[in-house]
Amino acid sequence: MSTPPKRVLRSAAWFGAADKNGFMYRSWMKNQGIPDHEFQGKPIIGICNTWSELTPCNAHFRKIAEHVKRGISEAGGFPVEFPVFSNGESNLRPTAMLTRNLASMDVEESIRGNPMDAVVLLVGCDKTTPALLMGAASCDIPTIVVTGGPMLNGKHEGRDIGSGTVVWQLHEAVKAGKISLNEFMSAEAGMSRSAGTCNTMGTASTMACMAEALGTSLPHNAAIPAVDARRYVLAHMSGMRIVDMVWEDLKLSKILTREAFENAIRVNAAVGGSTNAAIHLKAIAARIGVPLELDDWTTVGKGTPTLVDLQPSGRFLMEDFYYAGGLPAVLRRMGEGGLLPHKDALTVNGKSIWENVLDAPIHNPEVIRPLDKPLVADGSICVLRGNLAPRGAVLKPSAATPALMKHRGKAVVFEDIDHYKARIGDPDLEIDADSVMVLKNCGPKGYPGMAEVGNMGLPPKLLAQGITDMVRISDARMSGTAYGTVVLHVAPEAAAGGPLAIVRDGDWIALDSYAGKLDLEISEAEIAQRQAELQAKPAAPAKGGYQQLYIDRVLQADEGCDFDFLVGCRGAEVPRHSH
Ligand code: FES
Numbered sequence: 001m002s003t004p005p006k007r008v009l010r011s012a013a014w015f016g017a018a019d020k021n022g023f024m025y026r027s028w029m030k031n032q033g034i035p036d037h038e039f040q041g042k043p044i045i046g047i048c049n050t051w052s053e054l055t056p057c058n059a060h061f062r063k064i065a066e067h068v069k070r071g072i073s074e075a076g077g078f079p080v081e082f083p084v085f086s087n088g089e090s091n092l093r094p095t096a097m098l099t100r101n102l103a104s105m106d107v108e109e110s111i112r113g114n115p116m117d118a119v120v121l122l123v124g125c126d127k128t129t130p131a132l133l134m135g136a137a138s139c140d141i142p143t144i145v146v147t148g149g150p151m152l153n154g155k156h157e158g159r160d161i162g163s164g165t166v167v168w169q170l171h172e173a174v175k176a177g178k179i180s181l182n183e184f185m186s187a188e189a190g191m192s193r194s195a196g197t198c199n200t201m202g203t204a205s206t207m208a209c210m211a212e213a214l215g216t217s218l219p220h221n222a223a224i225p226a227v228d229a230r231r232y233v234l235a236h237m238s239g240m241r242i243v244d245m246v247w248e249d250l251k252l253s254k255i256l257t258r259e260a261f262e263n264a265i266r267v268n269a270a271v272g273g274s275t276n277a278a279i280h281l282k283a284i285a286a287r288i289g290v291p292l293e294l295d296d297w298t299t300v301g302k303g304t305p306t307l308v309d310l311q312p313s314g315r316f317l318m319e320d321f322y323y324a325g326g327l328p329a330v331l332r333r334m335g336e337g338g339l340l341p342h343k344d345a346l347t348v349n350g351k352s353i354w355e356n357v358l359d360a361p362i363h364n365p366e367v368i369r370p371l372d373k374p375l376v377a378d379g380s381i382c383v384l385r386g387n388l389a390p391r392g393a394v395l396k397p398s399a400a401t402p403a404l405m406k407h408r409g410k411a412v413v414f415e416d417i418d419h420y421k422a423r424i425g426d427p428d429l430e431i432d433a434d435s436v437m438v439l440k441n442c443g444p445k446g447y448p449g450m451a452e453v454g455n456m457g458l459p460p461k462l463l464a465q466g467i468t469d470m471v472r473i474s475d476a477r478m479s480g481t482a483y484g485t486v487v488l489h490v491a492p493e494a495a496a497g498g499p500l501a502i503v504r505d506g507d508w509i510a511l512d513s514y515a516g517k518l519d520l521e522i523s524e525a526e527i528a529q530r531q532a533e534l535q536a537k538p539a540a541p542a543k544g545g546y547q548q549l550y551i552d553r554v555l556q557a558d559e560g561c562d563f564d565f566l567v568g569c570r571g572a573e574v575p576r577h578s579h
């Protein structure tokens with residue numbers, strides 16, 4: 001490819017002038033030991049780093065940044081690394097989701113206010129990927145995603161164990177009295193034995209697959225293990241590539257098209273991805289100005305088989321996925337089967353998504369299944385509607401029990417997470433395997449932050465009887481590493497006056513995932529009466545400041561849980577001078 005003509009760089013508005021302002025911008029930068037020639041027309045590439053020792057999944061990112069820098073320098077760019085708020089899924093309470101929007105604001109203002117011509121987003125743990133893409137989308141400069149990569153397969157007592165998924169499994173075994181607490185704890189160190197993100201197809205791996213399917217990363221970005229040297233080669237190549245993207249003016253809006261999102265929805269089904277993707281893709285699309293509705297997950301995704309046999313839906317882990325061919329192999333299989341709707345969607349390397357994968361080898365048909373032997377015949381996220389979820393709810397069929405996908409049962413209601421915790425262990429709780437567990441007030445405003453508590457554990461007395469799954473319904477999310485017949489993201493949430501708030505113990509609830517229905521079987525008159533009687537549950541005690549802003553301005557799940565005032569692309573016009 002011939003090199004496009006050089007353009008006037010955005011960063012020249014800082015460093016290009018021989019005047020008082022140029023003096024100030026350059027002089028202070030020079031205290032880092034930067035020579036004059038770095039300021040003379042080189043693309044300045046921001047490296048947006050979510051490194052933090054409190055985000056263990058991203059704790060190796062300084063090393064990744066070093067390799068990105070090598071690539072940028074080699075291609076004639078000038079790298080500048082900057083930190084942004086790091087959302088660590090494992091440590092942040094009450095939930096990392098609460099600060100996804102905060103991080104996105106940090107990213108957006110950092111990009112727009114600073115001298116940079118393009119940005120490399122270093123992402124890994126769940127919320128860091130959507131947060132950085134949201135912030136970058138609101139600016140729309142050339143952008144490339146570099147993911148930190150998954151951890152090596154967990155090892156415990158001679159077998160592979162998967163991040164998160166094994167926690168739910170072993171914890172259920174403890175509650176069922178099958179293993180001791182000591183046996184449970186002994187899996188800790190083996191589950192997380194290398195740098196990287198969760199090695200299951202949890203939300204981090206899902207969002208890494210989404211970034212690659214959207215075309216925002218180089219091929220193979222999703223699956224190369226964090227500690228594999230090829231991860232650092234990919235970082236280097238991404239650094240080289242972003243410099244050319246500046247000269248080509250290959251902005252994020254040329255990649256993040258409606259077509260790219262439709263591809264991503266299909267890919268989510270094919271990899272057995274997390275339900276969280278439905279919220280994050282909506283938020284990213286709304287930032288860049290692409291229309292995307294919850295029902296697109298049905299209209300676009302329906303009928304897409306799950307081909308990737310990874311936990312929590314299936315058996316294997318991300319290391320196996322990479323060795324089997326990674327996402328390019330899945331994309332190839334989808335394309336050959338007519339399941340990739342937009343083969344010509346542009347990706348960051350300047351090629352179409354199909355050009356990138358058409359020769360991709362598939363090394364292990366157990367891990368990446370053939371089209372005629374899928375893990376699940378239709379793995380697309382089910383969108384449910386009905387009088388219990390007027391603005392929708394979701395269910396992940398690949399992680400559900402087929403026999404429960406259509407189910408009618410009596411509600412056992414938990415008013416909030418504390419009520420659930422106080423009640424679930426009660427041996428006198430009136431509940432059986434056919435009951436429908438209903439959890440309220442765990443949505444965006446209610447928790448606040450829409451925590452991953454939707455896969456609420458089953459009552460110990462039923463676990464002890466060997467019950468492994470029940471229908472659960474809430475306005476919460478669930479971890480991408482979790483499983484079960486779990487209806488999530490009910491909108492509007494209970495705390496926003498949604499009908500979930502009026503469900504009472506003993507009400508009949510009908511779920512039909514195949515028909516996309518979720519209904520409370522009481523009359524409209526009864527619904528109206530209960531709604532009139534509804535005592536608004538006092539709002540969750542916000543800890544002031546940011547939490548109050550969150551509760552006041554967060555949108556519902558079907559709208560991506562962004563803040564109302566953050567939706568949209570505000571561009572990256574150079575702001576006025578600071579002095
Ligand atoms: Fe960070 Fe799972 S907790 S990726």
Ligand code: MG
Nearest residue numbers: 089126479480
């Ligand atoms: Mg999570």
